[in-house]
Amino acid sequence: MTEPVPASPVAIDALADEGPLEPPRSQWVDVWQQFTRHKGAMMGGAFLVFITLAVLVGPWILTLDPQTLDIRNKDLRPIYTIIWDGSAKVSWAHPFGTDNLGRDQLAQMIAGGRASMAVGWAAMVLSLLIGTAVGVVAGYFKRLDGILMRLTDLFLSLPILPLLLVAVTLFRQPLRANFGPEGGMFILIVTVIGLTSWMPTARIVRGDILALKEREFILAARSIGTTSGKIIRRHLLPNVLSPIMVSATLGLATAIITESALSFLGVGFPSDYPTWGKMLADAVPRMVDFPERVMLPGIAISLTVLSVNYLGDGLRDALDPRIRGR
Amino acid sequence: MLTYTIRRLVLAVPTLLFISFAIFMLLQLAPGDPMAQVPLTVPPEVKQQMREALGLGEPPLVQYWKWLVQVFWIEPQVFIDWVTRESWLLGWLPDTQLYQNELRVISWQTRSPVMDIVIQRLPQTMWVVGLAYVVGVLIALPIGVYSAYRQYSVFDQAGTFVTMIGFSIPPFFTGPLLIVIFSVSLGWFPSIYDTTHVVNDWASFKVQLQQMVMPVMVLALQTTAQISRYMRASMLDNLGADYVRTARAKGLSEAVVVTIHVLRNSMIPVVTVIALGVPAIFGGAIITENVFKVNGIGQLLITALFANDLPMVMTLTFIFAFLIVMFNLIADVLYGVLDPRIRYD
Numbered sequence: 001m002t003e004p005v006p007a008s009p010v011a012i013d014a015l016a017d018e019g020p021l022e023p024p025r026s027q028w029v030d031v032w033q034q035f036t037r038h039k040g041a042m043m044g045g046a047f048l049v050f051i052t053l054a055v056l057v058g059p060w061i062l063t064l065d066p067q068t069l070d071i072r073n074k075d076l077r078p079i080y081t082i083i084w085d086g087s088a089k090v091s092w093a094h095p096f097g098t099d100n101l102g103r104d105q106l107a108q109m110i111a112g113g114r115a116s117m118a119v120g121w122a123a124m125v126l127s128l129l130i131g132t133a134v135g136v137v138a139g140y141f142k143r144l145d146g147i148l149m150r151l152t153d154l155f156l157s158l159p160i161l162p163l164l165l166v167a168v169t170l171f172r173q174p175l176r177a178n179f180g181p182e183g184g185m186f187i188l189i190v191t192v193i194g195l196t197s198w199m200p201t202a203r204i205v206r207g208d209i210l211a212l213k214e215r216e217f218i219l220a221a222r223s224i225g226t227t228s229g230k231i232i233r234r235h236l237l238p239n240v241l242s243p244i245m246v247s248a249t250l251g252l253a254t255a256i257i258t259e260s261a262l263s264f265l266g267v268g269f270p271s272d273y274p275t276w277g278k279m280l281a282d283a284v285p286r287m288v289d290f291p292e293r294v295m296l297p298g299i300a301i302s303l304t305v306l307s308v309n310y311l312g313d314g315l316r317d318a319l320d321p322r323i324r325g326r
Numbered sequence: 327m328l329t330y331t332i333r334r335l336v337l338a339v340p341t342l343l344f345i346s347f348a349i350f351m352l353l354q355l356a357p358g359d360p361m362a363q364v365p366l367t368v369p370p371e372v373k374q375q376m377r378e379a380l381g382l383g384e385p386p387l388v389q390y391w392k393w394l395v396q397v398f399w400i401e402p403q404v405f406i407d408w409v410t411r412e413s414w415l416l417g418w419l420p421d422t423q424l425y426q427n428e429l430r431v432i433s434w435q436t437r438s439p440v441m442d443i444v445i446q447r448l449p450q451t452m453w454v455v456g457l458a459y460v461v462g463v464l465i466a467l468p469i470g471v472y473s474a475y476r477q478y479s480v481f482d483q484a485g486t487f488v489t490m491i492g493f494s495i496p497p498f499f500t501g502p503l504l505i506v507i508f509s510v511s512l513g514w515f516p517s518i519y520d521t522t523h524v525v526n527d528w529a530s531f532k533v534q535l536q537q538m539v540m541p542v543m544v545l546a547l548q549t550t551a552q553i554s555r556y557m558r559a560s561m562l563d564n565l566g567a568d569y570v571r572t573a574r575a576k577g578l579s580e581a582v583v584v585t586i587h588v589l590r591n592s593m594i595p596v597v598t599v600i601a602l603g604v605p606a607i608f609g610g611a612i613i614t615e616n617v618f619k620v621n622g623i624g625q626l627l628i629t630a631l632f633a634n635d636l637p638m639v640m641t642l643t644f645i646f647a648f649l650i651v652m653f654n655l656i657a658d659v660l661y662g663v664l665d666p667r668i669r670y671d
Contacts, residue, residue, distance in 0.1 A: 124414030159646030
């Protein structure tokens with residue numbers, strides 16, 4: 001009978017429920033925003049993406065085989081030489097010039113970058129896997145902590161570069177016989193770099209796990225009967241992701257430099273298989289006449305490592321909640 | 327502190343033993359025959375005898391034991407004999423004559439004792455590497471201090487950029503780059519380090535300086551990058567501390583506050599980093615020695631590796647490991663000595 005009281009359209013102003021101004025933001029949005037503020041990291045990331053894409057899709061665009069010998073067009077200078085030297089031997093077909101056997105430098109750079117980046121990524125992933133595993137196990141299981149940390153200390157006191165040289169020179173032959181010259185060398189270099197560079201990651205991860213495992217949420221998880229494996233996978237690993245990512249960037253930089261150093265010293269990939277380090281080493285004897293053959297691979301290595309380092313710098317800032325938002 | 331030092335010293339022994347054993351086993355696993363270069367006309371049984379003459383007939387554990395005895399027992403005897411006989415420091419002592427012609431570690435390449443060759447090569451490495459380290463540290467410390475004092479200034483930004491470059495450009499690139507610029511284009515410095523050069527007057531001293539500039543610079547760039555970073559971070563930690571405000575509040579001049587109060591405290595972690603970096607620079611010197619043709623121990627290691635000279639490789643790698651373990655220990659002890667709050671007991 002009675003008319004329903006119409007709901008008052010205007011509530012008392014003071015009681016009006018103002019919703020949050022913006023929807024809650026996930027942690028990764030914050031991280032991304034902090035990351036974009038770091039100019040160096042953005043540039044580093046962009047360059048890394050560029051160089052990765054270049055070495056991945058480059059061979060489809062520049063369909064020149066880096067191993068083709070074109071002896072009539074040997075010792076061409078890069079195209080930009082013409083700016084200051086009109087009489088230089090250049091050709092638009094070979095923008096970066098050719099080497100003393102007439103192999104196209106740009107194609108070699110791309111193929112070399114492929115090898116360097118592949119070794120870098122694979123060795124970095126391997127060292128991260130070992131480092132994280134050792135760190136998590138050492139931090140979580142008290143009984144294994146002592147042994148694993150002594151092992152880490154032991155590995156840290158190994159002379160890395162001499163040992164790498166020893167391992168690579170001594171085990172080259174059998175691995176080549178089993179996996180082919182390139183495959184065997186790839187496996188060997190990735191394994192030795194991975195096996196000798198996991199220690200910093202293990203230490204950092206162990207430290208973080210030690211602190212995390214005393215927190216309440218781990219206690220809660222354990223009290224409802226979660227097994228150790230699941231605690232590690234669901235609760236601990238996601239929380240140590242940020243230090244792992246930072247050490248991943250550092251690991252990538254070290255792996256690229258180490259591979260190039262090995263190639264430079266002449267113990268890397270076989271002689272017909274270009275990598276940046278080997279191109280640099282091969283060019284050193286004639287660098288007076290052809291400085292660009294040293295400069296181009298050297299700049300490629302340096303810029304890649306520089307961009308990876310800046311990327312790591314930015315990631316460290318972005319992933320650190322104490323710095324974020326300031 | 328003393329007990330801590332002694333305990334660490336005692337612990338270093340099994341570490342070194344384990345490392346040497348690991349290196350030895352690695353070399354044992356490796357294929358490669360020291361007789362591979364011997365002509366095929368030599369009959370196999372003669373080759374076998376030659377192998378045994380090199381000590382290869384024994385089982386690996388016996389070989390390892392003999393190597394241990396030679397390095398830790400016989401070589402020190404030779405060294406003590408040399409010290410009491412020829413060195414100018416202790417030459418006045420009576421000759422000890424401990425060494426009675428036992429077999430020393432013999433190089434397969436030259437058939438002469440490994441240690442003699444190492445001692446011949448060591449001065450070149452020490453001069454270049456040691457000087458590079460000193461120069462690097464001397465450049466790095468003021469840069470670190472000033473860029474922390476003026477944080478985010480132009481100088482600091484430039485310093486950060488230069489250290490990033492120092493981290494990123496590998497020595498096998500800076501080396502050739504410097505050679506192209508300074509010895510080919512400008513002709514200021516020689517591109518090859520001449521180790522036979524004798525310094526006996528001012529002109530030859532200048533030549534020596536000139537040939538040392540580039541390798542030292544290449545190595546120093548890396549050192550500078552690392553240490554100035556640490557110095558800056560450590561200074562930043564201390565500049566905001568309460569005791570600095572107190573010092574300023576009681577009217578001390580800025581120079582006194584920075585150099586006496588902040589710098590001294592900031593040096594504590596940096597000194598340990600400097601000690602820790604010494605063995606690493608020996609590793610980096612392998613590449614630099616290769617670029618500038620310095621015939622130091624890094625170059626010795628590479629030639630020995632290519633020549634399959636296992637005793638030489640074994641001994642050299644062990645020397646590198648020994649340096650790392652020792653400097654780790656020195657760094658830890660120094661940290662405790664410099665910072666009285668840290669006691670390891």
